[in-house]
Amino acid sequence: MKPIKVIVAGPRGKMGSAALRMIQQSDNLQLVGCIDRKFDGQIVKDLDGLPDFEAKIYEDPEVCLNEVEADVLIDLTTPEFGYKHTKLALENGVRPVVGTTGFTKEQLNELTEMAENKRIGAVIAPNFAIGAVLMMQFSKWAAKHFPDVEIIERHHDQKLDAPSGTAVKTAELIQEEREAKHQGHPDEKETMKGARGADSEGLKIHSVRLPGLVAHQEVMFGGSGETLTIKHDSINRDSFMTGVKLSVERVMEMDILAYGLENLLD
Numbered sequence: 001m002k003p004i005k006v007i008v009a010g011p012r013g014k015m016g017s018a019a020l021r022m023i024q025q026s027d028n029l030q031l032v033g034c035i036d037r038k039f040d041g042q043i044v045k046d047l048d049g050l051p052d053f054e055a056k057i058y059e060d061p062e063v064c065l066n067e068v069e070a071d072v073l074i075d076l077t078t079p080e081f082g083y084k085h086t087k088l089a090l091e092n093g094v095r096p097v098v099g100t101t102g103f104t105k106e107q108l109n110e111l112t113e114m115a116e117n118k119r120i121g122a123v124i125a126p127n128f129a130i131g132a133v134l135m136m137q138f139s140k141w142a143a144k145h146f147p148d149v150e151i152i153e154r155h156h157d158q159k160l161d162a163p164s165g166t167a168v169k170t171a172e173l174i175q176e177e178r179e180a181k182h183q184g185h186p187d188e189k190e191t192m193k194g195a196r197g198a199d200s201e202g203l204k205i206h207s208v209r210l211p212g213l214v215a216h217q218e219v220m221f222g223g224s225g226e227t228l229t230i231k232h233d234s235i236n237r238d239s240f241m242t243g244v245k246l247s248v249e250r251v252m253e254m255d256i257l258a259y260g261l262e263n264l265l266d
């Protein structure tokens with residue numbers, strides 16, 4: 001079997017460097033190029049702290065996608081550039097596997113339509129950790145019985161987007177099971193702006209940002225005389241790599257965009 005040829009955008013980041021290590025440990029994946037903000041023309045193995053790959057680094061994603069023959073682009077960058085890279089990949093017939101969060105609904109719809117028109121597989125997964133996918137699915141199930149629910153997500157303080165992509169996706173899944181509803185007292189007033197968190201159809205999302213954290217979420221349901229809390233913790237970034245690898249393998253057989261890793265799991 002020929003290896004799957006992969007470009008990684010954001011190779012020096014926390015997730016990008018974990019993805020390079022995952023590729024290094026995989027017999028069926030081959031790194032063929034990287035897209036970075038810096039180090040144009042350099043070779044991955046010559047950069048401090050990166051694994052021993054011969055692949056070239058490109059600052060211009062268009063040049064990279066023109067020059068390099070690739071099957072898949074893994075994007076782990078920022079909301080602004082992740083969106084641009086995903087679009088470019090689809091335009092160039094390269095399947096995107098995107099972990100970058102913070103895309104708008106309009107951007108997700110546009111990319112979904114592009115993939116469908118071009119019949120190219122794509123994966124955009126707000127969370128690649130299997131436990132996080134289960135946490136979201138369990139929350140969707142619980143919302144059938146407990147429509148009152150709030151989300152508390154906790155992340156490291158270098159995170160650019162709030163709420164997290166996982167929290168947004170969890171809220172969307174819960175809203176498939178419950179009607180929009182105002183939670184809390186009908187006359188409640190915030191005496192300090194933001195005290196009740198962000199509002200997604202009445203569901204409140206609270207975002208904590210602190211050094212020392214990785215990625216954590218609690219989905220808390222309240223009913224008559226009881227509460228139920230569904231909690232997931234990513235202790236380190238290896239937790240996401242099973243899902244990244246699975247997505248790279250599965251996307252090769254797909255011809256539409258899947259939003260969420262749950263669409264790839266049995």
Ligand SMILES: NC(=O)C1=CN([C@@H]2O[C@H](COP(=O)(O)OP(=O)(O)OC[C@H]3O[C@@H](n4cnc5c(N)ncnc54)[C@H](O)[C@@H]3O)[C@@H](O)[C@H]2O)C=CC1
Pocket residue numbers: 009010011012013014015016035036037076077078079081098099100101102125126127128129158240
């Ligand atoms: N889906 C998932 O399971 C997960 C998703 N994420 C998301 O992945 C993204 C990256 O997260 P981290 O690695 O923690 O961030 P990071 O800040 O450590 O890494 C981002 C990297 O992107 C690079 N970058 C920025 N602009 C670029 C450009 N124009 N071209 C190429 N590279 C560029 C930066 O130099 C940096 O190395 C974030 O959106 C985060 O929310 C993070 C963890 C898990």
Ligand SMILES: O=C(O)C1=N[C@H](C(=O)O)C[C@H](O)C1
Pocket residue numbers: 101126127128155156159163164165166167214215216
């Ligand atoms: O930025 C992060 O770290 C993470 N981002 C994703 C998100 O926004 O949900 C996934 C995970 O929570 C880690």
